[in-house]
Amino acid sequence: MENLQAIKQRFGIIGNDVQLNRALEKATRVAPTDISVLVTGESGVGKENIPKIIHSLSHRKHSKYIAVNCGAIPEGTIDSELFGHEKGAFTGATQDRKGYFEVADGGTIFLDEVGELPLTTQVRLLRVLENGEFIKVGSSKVLKTDVRIVAATNVNMQSAIEKEKFREDLYYRLSTVEIHLPALRERNQDIHLLFRKFAADFAQKYRMPSIRLDETAINILLNYRFPGNIRQLKNLAEQISVIEENRNITGQKLQQYLPNNSGNLPAIVGGKKENDFSTERDIMYKILFDMRNDINDLKKLTLDLMKNDNLKEVQEEHHQLIEKIYGNQESQKTNVEVLNIPQNTTSEKDYDFIETIEEDESLSLQDKEIEMIKKSLEKNNNKRKLAAKELGISERTLYRKIKQYDL
Numbered sequence: 001m002e003n004l005q006a007i008k009q010r011f012g013i014i015g016n017d018v019q020l021n022r023a024l025e026k027a028t029r030v031a032p033t034d035i036s037v038l039v040t041g042e043s044g045v046g047k048e049n050i051p052k053i054i055h056s057l058s059h060r061k062h063s064k065y066i067a068v069n070c071g072a073i074p075e076g077t078i079d080s081e082l083f084g085h086e087k088g089a090f091t092g093a094t095q096d097r098k099g100y101f102e103v104a105d106g107g108t109i110f111l112d113e114v115g116e117l118p119l120t121t122q123v124r125l126l127r128v129l130e131n132g133e134f135i136k137v138g139s140s141k142v143l144k145t146d147v148r149i150v151a152a153t154n155v156n157m158q159s160a161i162e163k164e165k166f167r168e169d170l171y172y173r174l175s176t177v178e179i180h181l182p183a184l185r186e187r188n189q190d191i192h193l194l195f196r197k198f199a200a201d202f203a204q205k206y207r208m209p210s211i212r213l214d215e216t217a218i219n220i221l222l223n224y225r226f227p228g229n230i231r232q233l234k235n236l237a238e239q240i241s242v243i244e245e246n247r248n249i250t251g252q253k254l255q256q257y258l259p260n261n262s263g264n265l266p267a268i269v270g271g272k273k274e275n276d277f278s279t280e281r282d283i284m285y286k287i288l289f290d291m292r293n294d295i296n297d298l299k300k301l302t303l304d305l306m307k308n309d310n311l312k313e314v315q316e317e318h319h320q321l322i323e324k325i326y327g328n329q330e331s332q333k334t335n336v337e338v339l340n341i342p343q344n345t346t347s348e349k350d351y352d353f354i355e356t357i358e359e360d361e362s363l364s365l366q367d368k369e370i371e372m373i374k375k376s377l378e379k380n381n382n383k384r385k386l387a388a389k390e391l392g393i394s395e396r397t398l399y400r401k402i403k404q405y406d407l
Contacts, residue, residue, distance in 0.1 A: 004028075010056075011049050014197050015190035019182040023050070030177050031057035036129060038114075038174045039152040041181035044229030050179055051110035051150035060148055063107030066100050071113035075385070078121050080137050089138020101134055101145045114151035114174065115160055122167045125149075129173040149174070184229040191222055194230065198237035209247045211240055216251030224258055288368060370405050373398070377407070 004024055007013070013024070030037055031054045039047045048067065055065045073081050080089075084099030100109055111117075117125065128134050129149060133142050151174045160166040184191060195213070203210035213221060226232050236257055240249060372391065380386035388398040401407075 007053060011053060013046070013049060014194050015187055017182060017187040017190050019180075020187060020190070023179050023181050024053070026177065026179050027053045028057055030054065032059065034148055035176045036148075036174050037150045037176070038157075038171075038178045039150065039181065040157075040178060041152075041154065042183045042229055043154045044231035045181040045183060046230055047152040047154075047181055048110070048112065050181070051108065051152070054150055055108040055110075055148070058108070058148065060107050064104045065108045065110070066104045067110040067112060068100055069112045071116035075118050078118065079124065082121065083124060083134045083136055085137035086139045089136075093138065096136075099134075099136065101128060101147055102143065104147050105145045106147075108148040108150060111149060111151040113153060115153040115155040115157060115166055117166075119165075119167065122170050126167065126170045126173060129170070184226045184233060185224075188222055191226075191233065192218055194233055195221060195237055198234050199241060202238050202241040206242060208241070211237075211244065211247050211249055213249050213254065214251065217249050217254040220251050220254055220258070366405075369401070370407070373401055373405070373407060 004021060007024060007028065008015075013020075027037075027050050037050070037054060039050045041047050051067070052065070055061060068082070070078065079085075080093075080097065080099065082099050082101060084097050084102055085093050087093055087096050111125075124134060128145065128147070132144050132146060134145060135142055157166060157171055157175075161168045161171060184194075192213070196210075199210045199212075228235070239257055240254075244253065246253075373387070376387040376390050377384075380390065384398055384402075385395050388395040391398065393401075
């Protein structure tokens, strides 16, 4: 078996980080077996290298190796891509087609972004893992395959299981051995080494002198979080190599190429980003529900005001509620005056006021719903599937809402 340094040279892996070395050691140890492997880590850390290493060091190295990006295949066609289909199975199926599991028989399949697989496809994949059997789309014939599966994901699988977006039994079958690749910010000593390697590669590619960082620039580089990891670092090196005439890069110049120079600030591990749309939605819903509860209390007090003899006490409660809802002194005074109704008087006008509150409340919630749908559609380039996923509703429900509100 090849030693660690030889594997790094063979696959172009740069770095001496302890976590990276541990991941590579695990990959070399499981390679001779047929154990299923799950590779985890953030996007851009180089997860695609692990299945290549495993395949090349296994007894399957002379058979096919197929890499499949599960997140890039539409939900309606992924079963056909993976398992094949029979002629006439669906519109456009003009001939029989072999799927990846049939083509890669005896070899290795790398399922990248496996966390994006639809639940129906997860059931089919579980059957392949359990007994090597699958059925083509539109067929009833059971076929056999001998395939080694290596999967990768950048999502929190435990969270996906809790939300019922990923099957727990499939997770445990895929992750017989789990290999985690560290984020670039966790490999602090490797960052400058990688940058120099990329700078040298681009200097050769574009036939120009290699760029160099001064001490200030190196410190800035080492303290930047790199949310895009190695992919972002490589992109940074290429940009500077092509654009800058002066090959000596200062800290000030480097900062111009860093989109969010936040440095190594504390982060909530496994939490949501501040600009995550679902977080904004949750906050908006909470505000709306709190407002609705306050308005319901206000309506009850209004009825008490019309019936209760203790006018002063009820008006004080009105004052407190209005202060909570509107948040400024002028609004409080105005609304107290509006609600200063004589005791023991009830009229159609009073009940009209209550109905108006209910109607305004309903319209407010509807407006917010329309605004959120528009925002999500705009953010996802009017792709209903992505927008529905982000809003936490089905695509059919979103389509109905679009029709209802004439968006």
